[in-house]
Amino acid sequence: MEEEFSVFSHDIVVVGGGLAGLRAAIEAHDCGFDVAVVSKVHPLRSHSVMAQGGINASLANHPEGKEDNWEKHAFDTIKGSDFLADQDAVETFAKEALVNLYELEHWGCPFSRFPNGKIAQRPFGGAGFPRTCFGADKTGLYLINTLYEQTIKRNIKIYEEWVVLELIVEDQTCRGIVAYSLPEGELEAFKAKAVIFCTGGNLRIYPKSSNSITSTASGVVMAFRAGLPLKDMEFVQFHPTTLYGLNLTLTEGARGEGAYLLNDLGERFMSRYVSEAIMEKAPRDITSRAIQTEINEGRGVGGKDYIYLDMRHFGANTIKKRFPGIYEACMEFRGINPVKEPIPIQPAAHWSMGGIDCDYNTDTEVNGFFVAGECACVSIHGANRLGGNSLMETIVFGRRAGRRTSEYIANGRPKSAGNGIYREALLKQEMRFQGIFERTGTESPYKIKSELGTIMDTRVGIFREEQDLRQALNEIRELQKRYEDVRPPYKGRRYNYDLLWHLDIEGFLTISEVIVMGALNRQESRGSHARLDYKERDDKNWLKHTVARLIDGEVILSYKPVTITKFGIGKREY
Amino acid sequence: MKFRVFRFDPENDCDPYFDEFDLPVEKGMTVLEGLYYILENLDSSLAFRSSCRCAICGSCSMYINGQFRLACRTLIANLETDMVSIRPLSNLPILKDLVVDMKPFFENYKLIEPYLIPKEQPPEKEYYQSLQNREKIDGSIDCLLCGICYGACPTVSLRKDYLGPAAITKTFRFITDSRDGAMEKRLAVVATEDGIYRCHTIFNCQKFCPKDIDPSDYISQLKRKVVWQLFK
Ligand SMILES: Cc1cc2nc3c(=O)[nH]c(=O)nc-3n(C[C@H](O)[C@H](O)[C@H](O)COP(=O)(O)OP(=O)(O)OC[C@H]3O[C@@H](n4cnc5c(N)ncnc54)[C@H](O)[C@@H]3O)c2cc1C
Numbered sequence: 001m002e003e004e005f006s007v008f009s010h011d012i013v014v015v016g017g018g019l020a021g022l023r024a025a026i027e028a029h030d031c032g033f034d035v036a037v038v039s040k041v042h043p044l045r046s047h048s049v050m051a052q053g054g055i056n057a058s059l060a061n062h063p064e065g066k067e068d069n070w071e072k073h074a075f076d077t078i079k080g081s082d083f084l085a086d087q088d089a090v091e092t093f094a095k096e097a098l099v100n101l102y103e104l105e106h107w108g109c110p111f112s113r114f115p116n117g118k119i120a121q122r123p124f125g126g127a128g129f130p131r132t133c134f135g136a137d138k139t140g141l142y143l144i145n146t147l148y149e150q151t152i153k154r155n156i157k158i159y160e161e162w163v164v165l166e167l168i169v170e171d172q173t174c175r176g177i178v179a180y181s182l183p184e185g186e187l188e189a190f191k192a193k194a195v196i197f198c199t200g201g202n203l204r205i206y207p208k209s210s211n212s213i214t215s216t217a218s219g220v221v222m223a224f225r226a227g228l229p230l231k232d233m234e235f236v237q238f239h240p241t242t243l244y245g246l247n248l249t250l251t252e253g254a255r256g257e258g259a260y261l262l263n264d265l266g267e268r269f270m271s272r273y274v275s276e277a278i279m280e281k282a283p284r285d286i287t288s289r290a291i292q293t294e295i296n297e298g299r300g301v302g303g304k305d306y307i308y309l310d311m312r313h314f315g316a317n318t319i320k321k322r323f324p325g326i327y328e329a330c331m332e333f334r335g336i337n338p339v340k341e342p343i344p345i346q347p348a349a350h351w352s353m354g355g356i357d358c359d360y361n362t363d364t365e366v367n368g369f370f371v372a373g374e375c376a377c378v379s380i381h382g383a384n385r386l387g388g389n390s391l392m393e394t395i396v397f398g399r400r401a402g403r404r405t406s407e408y409i410a411n412g413r414p415k416s417a418g419n420g421i422y423r424e425a426l427l428k429q430e431m432r433f434q435g436i437f438e439r440t441g442t443e444s445p446y447k448i449k450s451e452l453g454t455i456m457d458t459r460v461g462i463f464r465e466e467q468d469l470r471q472a473l474n475e476i477r478e479l480q481k482r483y484e485d486v487r488p489p490y491k492g493r494r495y496n497y498d499l500l501w502h503l504d505i506e507g508f509l510t511i512s513e514v515i516v517m518g519a520l521n522r523q524e525s526r527g528s529h530a531r532l533d534y535k536e537r538d539d540k541n542w543l544k545h546t547v548a549r550l551i552d553g554e555v556i557l558s559y560k561p562v563t564i565t566k567f568g569i570g571k572r573e574y
Numbered sequence: 575m576k577f578r579v580f581r582f583d584p585e586n587d588c589d590p591y592f593d594e595f596d597l598p599v600e601k602g603m604t605v606l607e608g609l610y611y612i613l614e615n616l617d618s619s620l621a622f623r624s625s626c627r628c629a630i631c632g633s634c635s636m637y638i639n640g641q642f643r644l645a646c647r648t649l650i651a652n653l654e655t656d657m658v659s660i661r662p663l664s665n666l667p668i669l670k671d672l673v674v675d676m677k678p679f680f681e682n683y684k685l686i687e688p689y690l691i692p693k694e695q696p697p698e699k700e701y702y703q704s705l706q707n708r709e710k711i712d713g714s715i716d717c718l719l720c721g722i723c724y725g726a727c728p729t730v731s732l733r734k735d736y737l738g739p740a741a742i743t744k745t746f747r748f749i750t751d752s753r754d755g756a757m758e759k760r761l762a763v764v765a766t767e768d769g770i771y772r773c774h775t776i777f778n779c780q781k782f783c784p785k786d787i788d789p790s791d792y793i794s795q796l797k798r799k800v801v802w803q804l805f806k
Binding site for chain 1: 583585586602604613614615618619620621622623624625626627628629630631632633647649669670671673675676684687688689690692696698699700701702703704705708711715716718719748751753754
């Protein structure tokens, strides 16, 4: 029996082939370790490829940004976070952004340029200077290609279309993972001295979502189930400008460069919400609330739930050159020519500020388990992330995770585990699969997903209040009960997408519960979390991180302090 | 609306076949949404890839009503038919239903050493790159590696050793980038029987590329570069 049992073995296993995962793997490789990436989609198909507008670093290349430096980047980030970010983490982030950005350029990333040959920068919401580096509006595509190229150069092993199902933890120490291979249909255990989760965001739980179909929270759920705490999950960022109906994101770069927001009356309404000097350049949370307020008060276009983004005054040339992605999306998906017509837009769920609790070394509570990217909560974004900061987060903290795991292994801390624990974990997942296939219920998981979506959209959206949140919580718990009666999935073992959705939708219910509980408890408005019944930010009671744990199947909340350093706390006005 | 979908599970089926499904179609619905409707409501065994749903990740390339397309960007209404007929990408082994094995495609891609081989030691800050040079790589950097050009190429279907349009486009991308210093080595890789000379300029790559890239143009530019090199 002993021989038949196969375990894949690597020093370091990185879960996720998005920007954070690839950057972590490159670093771990360069530190001299045997690293493998396990990803449920080919790296180039990761959500990261969708990123458009850019990546922040205070290069001071822009004529209007000569005074920019890392401290100003840090301060803008902290202010943007509504002072919920940990300031030591932000400091590390803003400092390291610079070398990381130059390194990406040295690896060949095709950034857009200024006439003097330097990397171009554009203004983004909430930033004091034009600080956002970009490649047209396809920054994510260019970045992920650049990193993927570097993994090829280094011959880094990638397990493509392998879905990780479980984190193996023993004595507070991470031992590896169990994964399901879509092409083979087999379950396999991976032995590793350290594991890095870079599994991306959660926001497919919202029906109006800008996220890729693959952003299903699975990594966050796995960590939660393995006993790790999640932090600040109630903070859900809504992107103000997504194409009406389809929710394809139209980059904030458009507003940064002067596009207008117009309501049904043709008014540039932003002056009602922020100063005339800022207008459309306000941060995302403020802009999303402004748009939603216009819609709620009946000034959506034609009384509907959208308003216009108008970039006609840019002229055909600028639109096609600087915003080819917007041009294409409008023409292809809606038959709208942004050169001639305003674009119908609405806010949509976009980015998860919360995630697996970690510090700025990417350390978690479990030895040998590290996290980076959107699945992690460091936290540098606090209650609201500024545009362009998340791409840089994937790079800075991906790299740090790669380095940190290497230090962890080099320090000789992990004692190797016997095969028993892998056999056990594998058996557990085999039984889980069997249990799922043998279900006798009739409920459709997709129906549950769609009902959950309606709850999240209507009760846990841009504006929140107690009554709605309470009802949402009850309804989610009802759905959790109904989930016990879902029909069995298709029983084939290879490329079984129905099975994956079964697993993911179960996770959706868990994550939604955490989001709602956090939102219900937090009796204040801060960043993306806007309570109609507690309209003010309340530093006295709520300047703290929400921490959620799963204890005996129950979600339990607690709180921990925010780290404040030399940046202090202040008012957030624009 | 009828969907006629290619089905094949090599482990269980001797031969491929087509399944027909009746779908309620709403205005603005894409072929990808149609496939999800089938998965969720009609046949949960259907296998197809998807991710970004906005034509940037390259997952859902397939053959729809006689054309190679991204399913996410294909509006059903624009097909102007009452039957949507879907097959997997050609020239690649079928793993299941609409899922093909992209390995041969990526193996060729890897052959061209698809990463910047810098001309000089990196400076402290960025390499300078002129606007003109940056503009020259426009287009070639937009490749999604979705495999449509490869699937649509008649030459690939005749000779699997042909590098294919995407790999050659990538070569062009690096040769043209002023920061890269490996032109001669790169030209040597593509200036072979199974490289640029294998192309019969049938233009399917250009015709079907979802990002309007023109690999055939890059191939001819590379041919000229090779001749230039000979005279230098
Ligand atoms: C439309 C859009 C535009 C954006 N534009 C910008 C921008 O301009 N600037 C900016 O800073 N940010 C932007 N963002 C946000 C940014 O793109 C993301 O936050 C970032 O790319 C996340 O990267 P990641 O590496 O953490 O995760 P992802 O890219 O989501 O990668 C997650 C990886 O994990 C894998 N995975 C997940 N679960 C499993 C599992 N169970 N088993 C195995 N593998 C798994 C997936 O296959 C994938 O490879 C944008 C987001 C969207 C949606």
